[in-house]
Amino acid sequence: MLGTFIMSLPQNFTLALKGTLGKGATKLITDAGGVVDGKNVSMWGFFNFNKFFGSYGFFTVMIMGALAMTLYIWLMKKNVTIRMPESVPPAIAKAFTGIIPATAALYLAGIVNYLFSVNKTTVIEFIATIVQEPLLNMSQGFWAVLLMTLLVQIFWFFGLHGTNVLGPVLDSIWLTAQIANMNAFMKGEALPFVWTRNAFDLYAWIGGAGSTLLLLIAILMFSKRDDQRTVAKLSIAPGCFNVNEPVMFGLPIVLDPIYFIPFIAAPVVMVSIAYGAHMLGWVSPVKNQIVWSMPPFVNSIIATMDWRAPILQAVNMVIGFLIYVPFVKAANKLDPELHMTEPPVEKTKEATDDDRNLEGDAI
Structure with missing residues (x-):
């Protein structure tokens, strides 16, 4: 689940500067592949942990994790796995079983992220805007x-x-x-x-x-x-x-x-x-x-x-x-x-007379 979430994140980080960068800091950022544009710095290959690993990414974790696990389980049931020889110990064989399903799940997350990036957006931003924010407002x-x-x-x-x-x-x-x-x-x-x-x-x-x-x-x-x-x-x-x-x-x-x-x-x-x-x-x-x-x-x-x-x-x-x-x-x-205790039953006059007659017959 964590892997699919990371694959869904935009691989860039934009930071608004509070002051002016020196020449040394600017050169260090540009040499690393970053871009300094006025008071904003953009870097590729970094995550915005403060934004995406908080409440903003909560729904993306669940949705992308559910999709990945669905694909993983489906591939496991279809036996789309690496089968080791019988001579290999079971513990080692099981370690290879999930390689193909797990890789497919990661690729699924990467493909979804790429399709959204073509439209100048990201999975996490789309889910947050379309799903998360309306539900939070309703809640x-x-x-x-x-x-x-x-x-x-x-x-x-x-x-x-x-x-x-x-x-x-x-x-x-x-x-x-x-x-x-x-x-x-x-x-x-x-x-x-x-x-x-x-x-x-x-x-x-x-x-x-x-x-x-x-x-x-x-x-x-x-x-x-x-x-x-x-x-x-x-x-x-x-x-x-x-x-x-x-x-x-x-x-x-x-x-x-x-x-x-x-x-x-x-x-x-x-x-x-x-x-x-x-x-x-x-x-x-x-x-x-x-x-x-x-x-x-x-x-x-x-x-x-x-x-x-x-x-x-x-x-x-x-x-x-x-x-x-x-x-x-x-x-x-x-x-x-x-x-629990039943009240005593009162006998009628006829019942009493019958009892006396029975006693007389017995004598």
Whole structure:
């Protein structure tokens, strides 16, 4: 994948000079094949690492990598490989197997790059303009953020890891926006995007998808069911680090009609509040990348470097907690232990008389 990406890059580098070059520096550049034109220097055989190896080239990596791997797999299935004699050890023979498919994949990337260069453009610039920029602009809309939050919750409710299932979409769009924010922050520039990948973790999925950490707190405070309280006690520690599989499958939330509504509603309401706060400028957007397992409050401070972020996180936690509480109380009425013992059956007068007659016959 890296090889195909490099083959897709323009093999030139243009730099705007802040001052005038001396004669020695100018001669050194021209001798290396570069061109000095006014305050611009163009060099062939160099990559613009700051531009192409950041968020600008994220989509190109995925698209060109997917094309290359498709060709590689197809050639491997068709046995278009170098076959070594049986006397060659298997480990060495396998090393030669992928030479032809890998070379073909690199040539494919080179041919695509050449075709674009004929039209005075590059693959990476074309993909960034036609695909990446429109998707990034769409991702900053409220309905896009809300839809992604809702879909993750629905997948989780049916037992599928929603964050992993939709990971390619989350990472390709909102992680790209986050990388752009990180680059802008390091350069001291204004952050270009309001909502990024880690914003979901900070404000919508506190304790994991569905903000289940708030459900665990509600259960420990209001639940009268021993089974749910036991699961909550075992799940509270991993929940502080956003690991919620114990509660998802142990309570369970998966396919549970009681908790379906709050499991969907809590993150939707929380992400709506957080999005509004960001759009109003009350909280700074994410500018540092964090790991998903970082506990609440700590993650918001590190990610945003804004003291208002943990306050917004606390507000969301209170609201999510209040959404879960009524359903925890409703679950108390469905305690399975209440249905374990059957109430005594009252005998009718006729049944009692029959019993007496049977006793008399037995005597």
